[in-house]
Amino acid sequence: MRVLVQRVSSASVTSTVEGGQPEETGRIGPGIVALVGVTHDDDEAGATKLAEKLWQLRIFPDEAGAMNRSCADIGGGVLVVSQFTLYGDTRKGRRPSFITAARPEDAEPLVDHLVAHLRGLGAEVATGRFRTHMDVALVNDGPVTILLEV
Incomplete structure (x- = not known):
């Protein structure tokens, strides 16, 4: 799994079913x-x-301004949005190949598991909706953007 993490002041997602x-x-x-x-x-x-890792990732500033606090420490929210394009391969040609991305029916249960586990840890979690067009609005704080992989 890959997750692109952005520290935000606020964020929202709007989903549109066809x-x-x-x-x-x-x-x-x-x-x-x-x-x-x-x-x-x-x-x-x-x-x-x-x-x-997401819940404990220390990317929020402490009193000295150092990134020593996590979402858990500050009681921050987590907006989870499925993003198959993180597995886009652009090594050949000009159109990305998404062959390494899992099919929606395989990815959705794993994203649901991630969300459920975050909630079990105490996170307030908001989500997008699978198989819809989504508009994500956010105010990147910092900006801080980190790529995680497991």
Whole structure:
């Protein structure tokens, strides 16, 4: 699994089912946006490890301004959005290949597991919606952006 993490002041996601009306499906205040990519050999153990790493990732400033606090420490929110394009391969040609990205029916249960584990750790989690067009709005704080892999 790959997760692009952005420290944010606020974020939201609006999902639109084909032919439907846009609906805000998630909103957080200060915290992190986690754009989650799943590949074919990912499993629940990896999703659990990633959830724990996300919740404890020390990217928030302490009193001295050093990045020594985590979402858990500050009570920050987590906005989780599925992002198959994190597995886009652009080594050949000009169009990315997504062959290494897991199919939605395989990725969705793992993202759901990640979300459930985050909630079990005490996180307030908001999410996008699989198989919809999503508009993600965020205010990147810092900016701080980190790529995690398990």
